[in-house]
Amino acid sequence: MSEKTATLTIGDQSWSMPIHSGSIGPDVIDITKLYGQTKAFTYDPGFTSTASCSSEITYIDGDEGVLLYRGYAIDELAENGDFLETCYLLLYGELPNHAQKEDFDRRVTRHTMIHEQMTRFFSGFRRDAHPMAVMVGVVGALSSFYHDSLDISDPHQRMIASLRMIAKMPTIAAMAYKYYIGQPFVYPKNSLDYSANFLHMCFSTPCEDYPIDPILARAMDRIFILHADHEQNASTSTVRLAGSSGANPFACIAAGIACLWGPAHGGANEAALLMLQEIGTPDRIPEFVARAKDKNDPFRLMGFGHRVYKNYDPRAKIMQKTCHEVLAEVGHADDPLLQVAMELERIALTDDYFIEKKLYPNIDFYSGITLKALGFPTAMFTVLFAVARTVGWIAQWKEMIEDPHQKIGRPRQLYTGAAPRDYLPYDKRD
Secondary structure, three states: OOOOEEEEEEOOEEEEEEEEOOOOOOOEEOOOOHHHHHOOOOOOHHHOOOOOOOOOOEEEEOOOOEEEEOOEEHHHHHHHOOHHHHHHHHHHOOOOOHHHHHHHHHHHHOOOOOOHHHHHHHOOOOOOOOHHHHHHHHHHHHHHOOHHHOOOOOHHHHHHHHHHHHHHHHHHHHHHHHHHHOOOOOOOOOOOOHHHHHHHHHHOEOOEOOOOOHHHHHHHHHHHHHOOOOOOOHHHHHHHHHHHOOOOHHHHHHHHHHHHOOOOOOOHHHHHHHHHHHHOOHHHHHHHHHHHHOOOOOOOOOOEOOOOOOOOOHHHHHHHHHHHHHHHHOOOOOOHHHHHHHHHHHHHHHOHHHHHHOOOEOHHHHHHHHHHHHOOOHHHHHHHHHHHHHHHHHHHHHHHHOOOOOOOOOOOOOOOOOOOOOOOOHHHOO
């Protein structure tokens, strides 16, 4: 069967370009030789129509509201598995058997401690430093402590670095939280699972242990699964771009954290919660919906719509259920923020304006309420996102390093500046 091709015509010249098909999803026109053949670039701000790589990790169908990790539907993984099982799947490509799962859990658990000298880093930050600023600095500093896992050409060192980051990220995040609220650090417990251990490090104190509620620990675990990877988003693309230069894995993840910090990316759940707090009560919703519909009003309804999803975000359905479970467990089932959220969701799913513009609730709409109910301040929301997304970043970075076709990232541009001009001496300029 002949290969499918696309034809590009510029003036009286035409060029044929191959079309590649993935296992599922849209076809891709291969333009790798475009400039060499035509002396022209494509122009695609935000890379909305550009595939920057081939990947076997995550698939999204935004029109149908589908999210798959290695072929498995996100709802099945979140309902039936745990976060470390998802980590194994993203890293190795298959779900683990019993022996593999036990071994992987043990290896991650044994890496949760950080070098004791690293605790001194925290005192160098102002006491009111944003936890994400701390995360960027401390995670980048990991490369100065773990010299035995910096050689990206060594598969063993790549895997050691991967395990270290998945294991140590909750510890670093919990320390950033403790520093932020002025409490002593709490060390990890090997007897606890990944998510329970994270809650323990965040909410225990030296004088009193935090009793692990299995419902809350399960909710935390599910949140981690839902945020583990999301294809070639801004932070993942940043990690891949940094990694394409040969940078060490710790530096690449620090770059991803910095990108995630943006309010249009990882900070969206904080923005959604602040919006719900601004609305306050369900009776004020019509006022804010009217403002959202007014193109002359800068107000935006946060937590609705998505760059990729043009249907209901599949993660939002699971997050909604998790939100109800957490609020019921902590005694906030009648939380006014939830009432506002539920009414806003009802409007979004029935109002012609929202339906026409495909502004469905996304995961950020419910995750902010859930994290608040778990006891986290809004400044920690993006940090928790970073803890979860670390495994996705690592899997994507590892896949890129092992791709024989990978090159250093080097986007081109449409130059609109001054044309060539002569330099004038200072005394001859007007």
